[in-house]
Structure formats: C-alpha cells, structure tokens
Amino acid sequence: MRLSQTLVPTLKEAPAEAEVPSHIFMVRGGFMRKVAAGIYSFLPLGWRVVQKVERIIREEMNRAGASEVFLPAIIPAELWQESGRWEQYGAQLLRLKDRKGADFVVGPTHEEVICALVRGDVRSWRQLPLNLYQIQTKFRDELRPRAGLMRGREFIMKDAYSFHVDEKDARREYENMYAAYQRIFTRCGLAFRAVEADTGNIGGSLSHEFQVLAETGEDALVACDTCDYAANVEQAVARAAAPTSSKGTQPMKTVSTPGQHTIEEVSMFLKVPASSLVKTLVYLADGKPVAVLVRGDREVNEIKLKRATGASDVVLATDAAVREVTGAPVGFAGPVGLKIPVYCDVEICAMTDFVVGANAADAHLVGVNLERDFAPTACGDYRQAAPGDACPRCDKGHLKGYRGVEVGQVFFLGTKYSKPMGVSFLDVDGVEKPAEMGCYGIGVTRIVASAIEQNHDANGILWPVPIAPYEVVVLELQQDNDAVIATAKRIYDELGKAGVDVLYDDRDERAGVKFKDADLIGIPFRIAVGKKGLADGVVELKLRKGTEVRKIKLDEIVPLVIAEVTKERL
RNA sequence: CGGGGCGUGGCGCAGUCUGGUAGCGCGUUCGGUUCGGGACCGAAAGGUCGGAGGUUCAAAUCCUCUCGCCCCGACCA
Numbered sequence: 001m002r003l004s005q006t007l008v009p010t011l012k013e014a015p016a017e018a019e020v021p022s023h024i025f026m027v028r029g030g031f032m033r034k035v036a037a038g039i040y041s042f043l044p045l046g047w048r049v050v051q052k053v054e055r056i057i058r059e060e061m062n063r064a065g066a067s068e069v070f071l072p073a074i075i076p077a078e079l080w081q082e083s084g085r086w087e088q089y090g091a092q093l094l095r096l097k098d099r100k101g102a103d104f105v106v107g108p109t110h111e112e113v114i115c116a117l118v119r120g121d122v123r124s125w126r127q128l129p130l131n132l133y134q135i136q137t138k139f140r141d142e143l144r145p146r147a148g149l150m151r152g153r154e155f156i157m158k159d160a161y162s163f164h165v166d167e168k169d170a171r172r173e174y175e176n177m178y179a180a181y182q183r184i185f186t187r188c189g190l191a192f193r194a195v196e197a198d199t200g201n202i203g204g205s206l207s208h209e210f211q212v213l214a215e216t217g218e219d220a221l222v223a224c225d226t227c228d229y230a231a232n233v234e235q236a237v238a239r240a241a242a243p244t245s246s247k248g249t250q251p252m253k254t255v256s257t258p259g260q261h262t263i264e265e266v267s268m269f270l271k272v273p274a275s276s277l278v279k280t281l282v283y284l285a286d287g288k289p290v291a292v293l294v295r296g297d298r299e300v301n302e303i304k305l306k307r308a309t310g311a312s313d314v315v316l317a318t319d320a321a322v323r324e325v326t327g328a329p330v331g332f333a334g335p336v337g338l339k340i341p342v343y344c345d346v347e348i349c350a351m352t353d354f355v356v357g358a359n360a361a362d363a364h365l366v367g368v369n370l371e372r373d374f375a376p377t378a379c380g381d382y383r384q385a386a387p388g389d390a391c392p393r394c395d396k397g398h399l400k401g402y403r404g405v406e407v408g409q410v411f412f413l414g415t416k417y418s419k420p421m422g423v424s425f426l427d428v429d430g431v432e433k434p435a436e437m438g439c440y441g442i443g444v445t446r447i448v449a450s451a452i453e454q455n456h457d458a459n460g461i462l463w464p465v466p467i468a469p470y471e472v473v474v475l476e477l478q479q480d481n482d483a484v485i486a487t488a489k490r491i492y493d494e495l496g497k498a499g500v501d502v503l504y505d506d507r508d509e510r511a512g513v514k515f516k517d518a519d520l521i522g523i524p525f526r527i528a529v530g531k532k533g534l535a536d537g538v539v540e541l542k543l544r545k546g547t548e549v550r551k552i553k554l555d556e557i558v559p560l561v562i563a564e565v566t567k568e569r570l
Numbered sequence: 571c572g573g574g575g576c577g578u579g580g581c582g583c584a585g586u587c588u589g590g591u592a593g594c595g596c597g598u599u600c601g602g603u604u605c606g607g608g609a610c611c612g613a614a615a616g617g618u619c620g621g622a623g624g625u626u627c628a629a630a631u632c633c634u635c636u637c638g639c640c641c642c643g644a645c646c647a
Binding site (some may be wrong): 009010011012013014016017018019031034038090092106111138140142143144146149157159218236316379406407410439441443475477478479480484510511512513514515516517519528530531532533540541 | 571578580581582583597604605606607608609614638639640641642643644645646647
C-alpha cells in the first residue's frame with residue numbers, strides 16, 4: 001500500500017483523554033478514532049491489525065476442530081427471558097425496541113442464541129461433540145469505559161461454545177481450547193499467563209483466564225515463585241497459617257479508643273501492628289446481615305464470602321445497618337456478643353490475644369481469643385490472597401503480585417445453560433440428557449491494545465511481526481531524485497509480489513517526518529532508500545526494535561528481507 | 571451510582587476569578603526557499619466558545635437547567 005493513497009492521519013500530540021500507551025499510540029498513529037465513550041472507528045492501519053489477530057484465531061480454532069458461525073448482534077428479549085438473564089444482567093445489557101415495540105438486546109455474549117440454535121438441530125449423541133465459534137462485535141454498556149480499547153463498550157470478541165455428551169468429554173474440550181489459546185497468544189507475540197479464575201456471571205465451575213502481563217492491566221494476579229500456581233486474586237486460595245495451640249495468655253478487657261475507628265488509627269493509638277488487630281466487617285448477604293473477620297491488614301474477598309454464605313448478592317452494609325447490628329457507630333464492630341452469623345478467616349485461628357471492636361462507641365477489646373471469648377459460625381478462607389503469602393499449592397514457594405490484562409477466558413459450564421434453555425439430546429441408552437457445555441472467549445480488540453502495552457517505547461509501537469499492520473515499510477527519502485523513486489518502487493513491488501505485507505511511504509514529505517511516522521506506527525522492518533546510500537549502491541535496513549542500521553547492497557535487500565520476515569512470522 | 575475535573579477552529583491549549591464582542595502553537599491551503607530524524611519565510615482559510623434559558627447597554631466570562639467527555643472508586647463475559 002502506498003501511504004499517499006490511504007488514510008493514516010498521524011498526530012504529533014495525543015488527545016488529552018488518552019492516558020495509557022496503547023490508547024495514546026493508537027490515536028496518534030492513526031489506527032483509530034473515538035466516536036463516543038468506549039466506541040471507536042478503526043482506520044486502515046488499525047483494522048489490518050485486527051484482521052491479523054482474527055486470522056491467527058481462526059487458524060488455531062479451525063485447527064482445534066471448531067467451526068465458525070455468525071450469530072446476530074440483535075437478539076430478541078424472549079431468549080434472554082428464557083435464560084433468566086433479562087432480569088439478572090442489569091444495566092450493562094443494552095436493551096432496545098423495534099417498531100412494533102418488541103424488546104431486543106444488543107448481544108453482550110451469545111449463550112442464549114447458540115443454545116437456541118443447537119437445541120433445534122442437535123437431537124442425537126451422534127451429532128456431538130460440537131464446538132461452534134464466531135468473531136463478532138459485542139456491546140456491553142460499561143459503567144465506566146476507559147483506556148481506549150482496553151475497556152470499550154463496543155468491542156470485537158471471539159466466542160466459542162461447545163456441547164458434549166458428558167462431563168468427561170466437556171473437560172477434554174476444555175483442555176483442547178486451553179492449548180489452542182496458548183498457541184494463539186504465543187503467535188500474537190504476547191507475554192501472558194494462564195491463571196485460575198472466578199466464574200463470575202457466566203457461571204459454571206472451572207475457569208482459567210489468560211492474562212497479558214502489563215503494568216496498566218486492570219486485574220491483580222498472584223503467581224508462585226516456585227511452582228506453576230497462578231491465579232486472579234479474586235480466586236486465589238489464601239493459605240492458612242498453622243493453627244496455634246496456644247489459648248492466649250491475656251484476659252479480655254475493654255479499652256477506651258475515643259474517635260479511633262480505622263484499623264490504622266487503632267493500630268497507632270494502641271501501638272500494636274495492624275496484623276495484631278482483627279477487622280470485623282458487616283455485609284448484607286441477600287439482605288441479611290453477616291459479619292466477617294479478617295486480620296487487620298487483610299482485605300475481605302467478597303467472592304469467597306458469597307460462596308460461603310450461598311448468597312447471590314453480597315454487599316457491604318450501610319452505616320445505618322452496621323449501627324443497628326452492633327449497637328455502635330461504624331469502626332467499633334467486633335465479634336464478641338454479636339447476634340448475627342460470624343464468618344472467621346482461618347488466619348485468625350493462628351492468632352492469640354488480638355484486638356477487636358467492642359460494639360460500643362469509642363471502645364475496643366484487647367486480649368481477645370477465639371473460642372474462649374466468642375464462637376464463630378464458620379471458619380474458612382474469606383480473605384484476598386496477597387503477595388508474600390505462602391503458595392497454597394507447593395510447600396516452598398511464595399506468591400508474587402502482577403498486573404494483567406484479561407485477553408481470554410475458558411469456562412466449563414456444565415448444564416447451567418443447557419438445562420434452562422432445553423439443550424438436550426438422546427443418548428446411546430435412549431435417555432434424553434442435557435448437554436454438558438463449555439464456553440471460550442477471546443477479546444480480539446483487547447489483544448491489540450495489550451500487544452501495544454507490552455511492545456512500545458517513547459517513540460511509538462513495536463509490533464510483533466505476526467500482528468503488525470505491515471511487516472515492512474519502505475521509505476523514499478527524496479522526492480526529487482528519480483533513482484531514489486525508482487529503487488524504492490522496485491523494492492516495494494518485489495516485496496509485494498513475494499507476499500510480504502509492505503507499506504510504501506511515497507508521500508511528498510521530508511525524511512524526518514517519514515522516520516518519525518515509521519517509528520510511531522511501529523512497522524517491524526524499515527528500508528530507507530536515499531540518495532546517499534544509492535551513491536554507494538546500498539539501502540538501509542533497520543529493525544524497529546533495535547538500533548543497528550545495516551547497509552545492504554541493492555541486489556541483496558529483497559531476498560534478505562523476505563528471509564528475515566518469514567523467520568518472524570510464526 | 572459516589573468523588574474530582576474538563577467542554578473555546580481538525581489536535582493541544584490560553585482567555586473565565588475581575589463581563590467590553592476571541593487568541594497562541596501544531597495541522598490545513600497557496601507562493602517561495604529548503605530537503606537523511608517532526609524545516610523556514612510570507613500570505614490565507616477555518617470557531618453558533620457543548621446546548622437551552624436567564625441577568626445585563628453588553629456574556630466564552632455571572633446565574634439556572636441540561637448534554638457530552640475524562641480520571642478515581644464501586645461494578646464487570
């Protein structure tokens with residue numbers, strides 16, 4: 001492609017709203033433009049990157065035995081009412097009406113549609129297993145879209161759904177997709193990690209997320225420094241310290257702590273570390289108050305609490321509710337004498353003579369001990385795992401913290417959707433059974449953003465060759481020199497004929513502008529054709545990710561570049 | 571939804587406190603000189619100051635309402 005004939009509007013300055021590197025460079029490099037909050041147009045360069053990523057995904061999905069379909073973006077509400085998600089999904093679901101007043105949704109995900117398709121046409125065990133996927137635009141009306149493509153409202157996703165005669169086969173396919181995902185992200189040139197994950201809204205019982213490691217990632221991860229355990233902190237098991245046999249030595253007594261209601265304040269006031277305090281938090285589990293105890297320097301993991309209480313909704317209680325339950329202002333809650341269920345994190349089983357709120361204004365209890373002074377309803381893992389924790393899987397390791405961008409997730413769903421949606425088949429034994437299901441998503445546009453987060457410098461993007469919009473850029477450094485123009489055009493033509501994706505900067509611009517733009521848009525291989533080099537019979541070859549400028553003889557440049565590009569393609 | 575901030579030519583911003591009829595840099599167009607790391611000189615085009623209402627002789631500026639956007643938090647296949 002000749003740069004003079006396409007639209008690559010590069011900018012010297014990025015819009016003020018762009019903060020993360022991927023957003024800044026995609027706008028500055030002329031890859032995309034914003035249309036509304038979380039909604040973007042892809043320009044020629046950006047769309048080429050998306051298509052390269054999609055091609056890799058298609059190749060690997062097809063190789064893994066999945067079949068591509070294309071489902072509608074606009075879905076009748078009845079299907080969502082049938083699954084129950086019309087009510088459950090909340091405000092993220094964009095709802096609309098047609099001219100007759102009938103309700104529709106813009107699909108944020110497609111379990112309903114795929115189930116409706118499969119239940120109509122799959123009747124027999126002989127038709128299973130089946131794995132269907134699509135690459136399509138999704139819409140989720142996010143509370144707060146941010147960081148360009150990292151969290152948009154409209155985005156491109158590859159979603160796959162598999163159907164099986166039994167759980168064993170569904171788990172086999174889970175492993176198959178897991179392996180395919182490893183290949184996809186590797187081929188995209190990403191440094192990533194598969195981590196154990198919560199199953200969230202989608203439901204099901206087994207899930208891994210594929211996280212691209214990046215400082216700007218929204219997700220907190222922990223991974224063992226010794227074994228291969230890795231998990232989203234939402235999901236990570238917090239290893240219990242060995243319970244102490246000591247019963248504690250101090251008597252329980254009340255101390256006055258006027259105005260000290262945060263852990264930090266109480267810790268300073270009583271001159272004890274936060275790790276010697278026990279934090280009592282009141283939650284409403286489906287509206288009913290429960291208390292959770294964690295060590296003072298820990299955080300409650302609400303997902304674990306949700307699981308423990310069996311509630312479908314767990315929220316921190318309002319100040320008024322806390323006051324009603326504890327009889328004290330917020331900041332003085334404690335387990336002693338509480339009439340509501342008390343969930344005690346196991347870490348506290350290893351503590352003695354700790355500090356808790358006294359359920360009275362301006363007072364705390366010191367020298368408190370489990371069992372002796374209060375009896376919890378349950379003991380378990382209710383806290384957020386944290387860097388420095390002992391690894392829950394191996395004996396030697398400790399957890400380290402990372403930030404990640406979730407680019408894919410695989411779920412084993414069981415019959416969560418197939419039962420309510422009536423996806424069943426007649427098995428060999430003549431019995432009708434619900435299909436076991438899996439689903440597997442990849443954020444295509446998020447891959448594009450996270451690739452930039454991982455591959456950029458101060459001047460612009462450093463695309464990995466397999467997803468670069470073009471593999472090679474040819475710079476024509478002078479417009480008034482026939483030899484330069486003829487040579488640049490010849491190299492461009494020959495590379496193009498050889499199947500190399502090549503961009504030709506034939507614009508009537510000064511050399512400096514072309515160098516700057518080439519760095520900004522991040523094409524991996526750069527060939528500079530100028531009169532200085534031609535005088536010596538050479539052109540210059542430079543890799544975007546390196547600093548070395550190689551002078552290559554005119555008759556060697558094309559075969560050399562073809563060889564080097566091919567090597568990088570994966 | 572809670573907290574903070576911002577809407578002024580395509581982009582980045584000043585002007586708003588203290589009302590007087592819109593300015594700077596980049597980009598764009600034309601002419602000239604330049605020409606291997608975002609050139610220089612000269613000329614020019616381009617703005618309902620997010621929108622509506624109000625106060626005033628006079629509103630980008632003050633008041634009310636409203637819409638949009640960004641950041642932090644809560645939320646999240």
